[in-house]
Amino acid sequence: xxxxxxxxVFSPPSDVRSVSVDNDPVIQKETPEFHHSTGKEEALNESSxxxxxxxxxxxxxxxxxxxxxxxxxxxxxxxxxxxxRLAQQVKEALQRLNIGQRVFGHYVLGLSQGTVSDILARxxxxxxxxxxxxxxxxxxxxxxxxxxxxxxxxxxxERLRDRSSDDVIRNILDQSRLEMxxxxxxxxxxxxxxxxxSGDESHNIIRNILQQxxxxxxTQTPAMNDAPVQQEEEDYGTLEPSVQSLADFVQSIIQKVxxxxxxxxxxxxxxxxxxxxxxxxxxxxxxxxxxxxxxTRQSCELQSLHLDTFSITQRVKETLTVNNIGQRVFGxxxxxxxxxxVSELLSHPKPWTKLSLKGKENFxxxxxxxxxxxxxxxLNAMKKTDHRARLKRALIGSECDxxxxxxxxxxxxxxxxxxCEAMKRPRVILSAQEREALIAVYQTEPYPSxxxxxxxxxxxxxxTSTVSNWFYNYRSRIRRDGFSEPVxxxxxxxxxxxxxxxxxxxxxxxxxSDGEMEDADLQREExxxxxxxxxxxxxxxxxxxxxx
DNA sequence: TGTAAGTCAATAGA
DNA sequence: TCTATTGACTTACA
Numbered sequence: 001x002x003x004x005x006x007x008x009v010f011s012p013p014s015d016v017r018s019v020s021v022d023n024d025p026v027i028q029k030e031t032p033e034f035h036h037s038t039g040k041e042e043a044l045n046e047s048s049x050x051x052x053x054x055x056x057x058x059x060x061x062x063x064x065x066x067x068x069x070x071x072x073x074x075x076x077x078x079x080x081x082x083x084x085r086l087a088q089q090v091k092e093a094l095q096r097l098n099i100g101q102r103v104f105g106h107y108v109l110g111l112s113q114g115t116v117s118d119i120l121a122r123x124x125x126x127x128x129x130x131x132x133x134x135x136x137x138x139x140x141x142x143x144x145x146x147x148x149x150x151x152x153x154x155x156x157x158e159r160l161r162d163r164s165s166d167d168v169i170r171n172i173l174d175q176s177r178l179e180m181x182x183x184x185x186x187x188x189x190x191x192x193x194x195x196x197x198s199g200d201e202s203h204n205i206i207r208n209i210l211q212q213x214x215x216x217x218x219t220q221t222p223a224m225n226d227a228p229v230q231q232e233e234e235d236y237g238t239l240e241p242s243v244q245s246l247a248d249f250v251q252s253i254i255q256k257v258x259x260x261x262x263x264x265x266x267x268x269x270x271x272x273x274x275x276x277x278x279x280x281x282x283x284x285x286x287x288x289x290x291x292x293x294x295x296t297r298q299s300c301e302l303q304s305l306h307l308d309t310f311s312i313t314q315r316v317k318e319t320l321t322v323n324n325i326g327q328r329v330f331g332x333x334x335x336x337x338x339x340x341x342v343s344e345l346l347s348h349p350k351p352w353t354k355l356s357l358k359g360k361e362n363f364x365x366x367x368x369x370x371x372x373x374x375x376x377x378x379l380n381a382m383k384k385t386d387h388r389a390r391l392k393r394a395l396i397g398s399e400c401d402x403x404x405x406x407x408x409x410x411x412x413x414x415x416x417x418x419x420c421e422a423m424k425r426p427r428v429i430l431s432a433q434e435r436e437a438l439i440a441v442y443q444t445e446p447y448p449s450x451x452x453x454x455x456x457x458x459x460x461x462x463x464t465s466t467v468s469n470w471f472y473n474y475r476s477r478i479r480r481d482g483f484s485e486p487v488x489x490x491x492x493x494x495x496x497x498x499x500x501x502x503x504x505x506x507x508x509x510x511x512x513s514d515g516e517m518e519d520a521d522l523q524r525e526e527x528x529x530x531x532x533x534x535x536x537x538x539x540x541x542x543x544x545x546x547x548x
Numbered sequence: 549t550g551t552a553a554g555t556c557a558a559t560a561g562a
Numbered sequence: 563t564c565t566a567t568t569g570a571c572t573t574a575c576a
Binding site (some may be wrong): 229337344359425429447479 | 552553556557558559
């Protein structure tokens with residue numbers, strides 16, 4: 001999971017700020033001293049209290065955030081910490097108070113549960129940490145030294161556990177309504193009050209916007225296309241008010257356009273009712289003069305459309321987590337995507353400027369979903385329906401199992417509809433050595449020639465398509481992860497620790513090309529090295545390679 | 549035809 | 563049962 005790596009020592013990341021207890025409906029409802037802030041900006045303000053939130057309560061309940069800031073300002077950076085001991089103390093405290101790593105990570109460190117777990121389980125020595133790496137430990141140290149903060153977190157955890165989902169929904173709805181009022185105030189009071197804000201009505205709006213976006217892309221001048229690449233923070237958008245208000249502005253446009261169209265609401269924004277392909281979108285909506293006017297307006301506004309993809313994904317993740325909604329349900333009902341695609345989208349949001357139209361559609365959907373005051377309610381309803389459907393399918397499935405039989409040819413199990421499991425091609429899992437070899441070649445030749453791919457495939461005992469796919473995917477993920485190495489976790493460790501493949505395969509790159517003399521002995525030797533790793537993985541062997 | 553972008557299904561791990 | 567990862571695939575485009 002992607003963590004909020006942009007966090008600076010005293011500036012909690014956007015996700016932390018936006019889900020501070022200030023905005024936590026659970027806490028606000030249950031604890032009198034927690035007040036709603038008067039507006040979003042206040043909630044986003046770093047100086048706003050982290051737990052107490054309200055200025056009225058700041059004197060009595062010192063916030064974790066402000067406490068951390070004050071304490072760390074005193075120059076703890078100069079000290080040498082025993083990180084292992086610190087981690088142990090935190091673990092004990094969390095255990096004692098029954099506080100989960102997720103809550104601790106989210107509210108105190110601004111990190112995901114996975115990262116917290118890693119830090120607590122394997123704390124690096126202080127001297128080995130960079131200033132960024134030291135930050136969580138500073139936060140932990142200050143957290144531990146303030147009993148009040150600990151108690152507050154305990155309260156948060158308790159509230160989160162105890163609250164029924166209905167209360168959570170109700171509070172989130174309240175919060176959404178407040179935000180809507182804020183938006184409307186900023187935008188246009190009259191319009192805002194006239195327009196009924198409903199996610200169900202956004203189908204046509206998305207359609208029109210996307211259609212216009214496509215049109216705009218097609219008619220863009222070369223100068224626009226050749227615009228210099230913006231810095232990454234600009235790509236992702238920032239929490240600068242101007243950029244944030246742009247997203248809000250887009251939302252207000254959508255509302256206004258909906259009012260102007262005055263069309264009947266679509267039954268649902270569900271992706272099942274919306275084509276995921278721009279190519280199949282309905283015809284131009286602006287057939288009338290008014291339609292054309294509207295189209296022109298949208299067209300102008302779309303030129304400045306820029307959603308903060310990172311912020312959107314953070315907010316979606318928070319909302320899903322708080323409301324215990326899985327990526328699967330969210331993906332299927334809101335985006336029309338599978339869980340894995342949702343996971344990728346949420347964990348590795350691409351900058352808005354790097355997205356294709358199709359990619360932008362997902363973020364527009366997420367943005368609209370976040371704005372929908374009934375989003376959680378709808379998804380929970382879907383969840384219940386989905387659960388019943390799955391139970392039913394499971395029941396039917398168990399009945400079907402008894403009807404399964406071995407097919408005549410012994411190819412594998414077939415169900416009563418004749419679908420054979422044996423037809424499925426087993427998934428290729430590359431060994432650590434193979435991966436290492438591929439990376440080694442990538443480093444010298446990120447775009448390998450067909451000749452290189454074939455030789456690499458032969459030496460590794462892989463299909464050429466597997467090798468070329470690997471290069472496509474690796475390049476793609478390098479780009480996605482910001483030009484650093486993509487995460488490679490599923491590595492079959494070589495027990496010997498040796499990696500004879502990479503060196504020899506780098507050498508492969510320097511070998512003579514087709515038609516030139518080859519070192520057959522070296523080739524065999526390399527192949528033998530590779531075979532060690534190959535034996536441990538399940539995959540289909542290239543038939544041609546059997547000749548080797 | 550090769551590449552980028554987007555996506556899925558299988559899988560691992562918690 | 564959940565999320566993250568990754569090999570493979572589809573589509574659009576130059």
